[in-house]
Amino acid sequence: MNKYFDSKRFGRYLAYDLHNLRANYGLSLLLLGCMPVVLYLLTVLVNLLTHGLFGSWEGWVTPPIGARIGIFFVTLLILCISFPVKQYGALTEKRYGSDWLMIPASRLEKFLSMMLVTLVVVPFAFLICYNLTDGVLSLCDPTYGKALASINLNEMMYGADAGWNEVSLMELNGRSVPVALGGGGLWILWTNMMRTLLVFLLGALCFKRKKVPMTILCLIALSIVLSTILSLFFVHFSGNIEQWLESLDVEKLQNANWNLRVNLAIWMNVIVIVGGLGTAIWFRLKTLKH
Numbered sequence: 001m002n003k004y005f006d007s008k009r010f011g012r013y014l015a016y017d018l019h020n021l022r023a024n025y026g027l028s029l030l031l032l033g034c035m036p037v038v039l040y041l042l043t044v045l046v047n048l049l050t051h052g053l054f055g056s057w058e059g060w061v062t063p064p065i066g067a068r069i070g071i072f073f074v075t076l077l078i079l080c081i082s083f084p085v086k087q088y089g090a091l092t093e094k095r096y097g098s099d100w101l102m103i104p105a106s107r108l109e110k111f112l113s114m115m116l117v118t119l120v121v122v123p124f125a126f127l128i129c130y131n132l133t134d135g136v137l138s139l140c141d142p143t144y145g146k147a148l149a150s151i152n153l154n155e156m157m158y159g160a161d162a163g164w165n166e167v168s169l170m171e172l173n174g175r176s177v178p179v180a181l182g183g184g185g186l187w188i189l190w191t192n193m194m195r196t197l198l199v200f201l202l203g204a205l206c207f208k209r210k211k212v213p214m215t216i217l218c219l220i221a222l223s224i225v226l227s228t229i230l231s232l233f234f235v236h237f238s239g240n241i242e243q244w245l246e247s248l249d250v251e252k253l254q255n256a257n258w259n260l261r262v263n264l265a266i267w268m269n270v271i272v273i274v275g276g277l278g279t280a281i282w283f284r285l286k287t288l289k290h
Contacts, residue, residue: 004108013105017113021121025086029122033129035075039063040137040144062144072130072148079126080193084201085211088114091288092208101288111282118201119274123193191270198277205284 040063047061063071090096103110131149138147203215 004106005112006106006109009105010109010112013103013109014113014116016103017117018121021087021117025083025122028082028086029079029125030129032075032079033126034133035071036068036130036134036137039068039071040141043067060143062141065145068134068145068148069151075130076126076189076193077196079122080196081200081212083122084118084197084204087117088201089204089211091205097288107285111285114201114281114285115278118197119194123190123197127189188266191266191274194274195270195277198274198281202277202281202284205281205288 043061043063091100100110105113131147135147135149137144199219200212200215203218204211207214
């Protein structure tokens, strides 16, 4: 049997990890995925109580699209912050961590299972559940509006007049450079979820207490350092940057696979960040001892 990776052993450990996911976070994941129903019922009940009691009934009121979008992102953030701590935060505890180290699976298999659950299973389970409940409400109640799954993220971020494939993301020399984000930009949700989940997973594995507050404090400190460095950079090279922007030929950019280059640049950024966080988590697991 291979010391580092065996498919059958990995399958058994993945099943064990999924069982823990259901036990530790299954109910929370279900509740977060059903937030459209909670928001819908709260809106309807509040409208019935306030307008009905005071005689100012204006008809059946459902959550506006802006509130639905806002609640979606709030729920998504709650998921990314709470899941890593609840699922893997106990690994820093002596008893649970020792039991985890004694499980008959290699460190590589445990790491791969952790990444698969964190980056694929949980995000897609949440998105499927959330969009399913939201879509059912959209089908059952005509006043609810269109389902969130049918909304183009480009339109949501840059206005309803933005085209499905052409969204002006930057202005160069007073001319728009259209950029088409792949899949209407919806894949950005998943990449942002991956980065946020891994940040709080690393925090959950590094800090023994107050894992979420300590992770947030580290993010604040890191953002201060990075913003200071970038400010110094732009102050020092502002003249060169302006000259470079003025020298750009907008027509050539529009005809030079601009969309492909922007999407590749975004993906490269995601790969570097996710790869760096994953590497840090791997070395943290290697140093995890009790």
